[in-house]
Amino acid sequence: MRTKLMAVVVGAVLGVTGAAFAQGTPTTPAAAPKAAPKAGKAAATATAGKTEVTWWGHAAFVVKTPGGAVIAIDPWFTNPKAPQGATWPEAVDAILVSHGHFDHVGEAKALAQKTNAKVFGSFELVTLLALPEAQSMVGNVGGTFQVKDATIHLVEAVHSSSYQADPKAPAQYSGASLGFVIEIANGPTLYHAGDTGAFQSMALIAEQFKPTVALLPIGGQFTMDPAQAAVAAKLLKVKTVVPMHYGTFPALTGTPDALTAAVKKARGTAKVLSLEPGKTTAL
Template sequence: MKISYHGHSVVKITTEGKTILIDPFINGNSLTDLNVEDEKPDVILLTHAHNDHVGDTVELAQKNEATVVAPVELANYLGTFGLDTVGMNLGGAKKFDFGTVKYTKAFHSSSYTSDDGEVIYGGMPAGILFMGEGKTVYHAGDTELFGDMELIGKRNQIDVAFLPIGDFFTMGPEDAAYAAQLLNAKTVVPIHYNTFPPIKQDPQEFKKMVTGSDVRIMEAGNSFEL
């Protein structure tokens, strides 16, 4: 399994001959190294409906006939664009041919703003547990710190956790460091920072706060094998 980070909250997983994109915010993302025209995902996983996470899902899915897995209300909305969607909800898991996807809770908000300014309810925000090739990847989505992260960690042997550290819209570095402790992940990767002025952070300071997990600070395009 190959995992790469592409700025903001964009994560790519290559496994079982499939390419999975999580929260593919590409156009408008000043930190990403990706171009929509070059990406060929088989699957898109979404944590919630905010535009900086749904991103370029519609164009990518239409162009590549990708399956979109999302919280059910968001999946229903995206289905109106003719996309192949799978709507899931918190606590639910599904086995696919590329691995298993399970949705966990996140504490945030979730709505999509259309080009004409309409605000569409996106259902509950979520985190994602992805399990494949005997490995478990946790993408926390946008969230504050919450105590059930300890339960998520106890119920799942997490190999790598992607945690937001930007503060302002999500938990900041101090809370994210405590989240890493609760999750007991082998490796932690900070995400959702430095994209916009309110979420400017120094990931090295976050790294200093984390105990018990390896912290991997990734630039856009960096990758590693699990």
């Protein structure tokens, strides 16, 4: 098992295709993105005054608020489901990293170096990224930060966390896993669960922050599956669930259709909003 996981890690670093991930064998690195980003075009035409969300596949999102804050979450922009030909955002204010696993840290450090964005995460993980102090926004569950018109709360997640700057080196403990609640002035309140199972304290998140949109993992094995995500949606009392962390690897078998069926079976009221990688959606 360890050998297969290490092969997947090496494959991610090399930017291999989805087929290569399935085989656990690295191939030739992907070509550099071209200058005409699909994500950028979508963002430019999104409805003015709305919160814009672009899914980059897996757990990676870029959120743009009405007040102009640009927030990247778990920016693994080279994942197998990422939009083809899209370039990274040119301007980013904040990068949120839920935990240390490669498929969530992704290109966080390189993106921070490119855009001078501040990186938010656990004390241990952000310290391991070795960024300048001015960009290192360390915290833990209960922490709150302000980024323009977005208030970012660090909340609990039930998952492990380790970080490898070098796939050949031993993994290092990288603090507690986190989720993020993003309260947007004149906009929705988003909850990005990071990697997690369903847990009872999601009801406390609902009571304290009243999220309206939840970005929930549904792949299973390493996170919630669709049935557990349906339970989470009820605990959170959200109006909308955006499924994530599915289909990237063969083990992540959950699907949006299965989530829709699970929500119905659980007599939930949340709408399932399935996003297309690279397409910007106004909330």
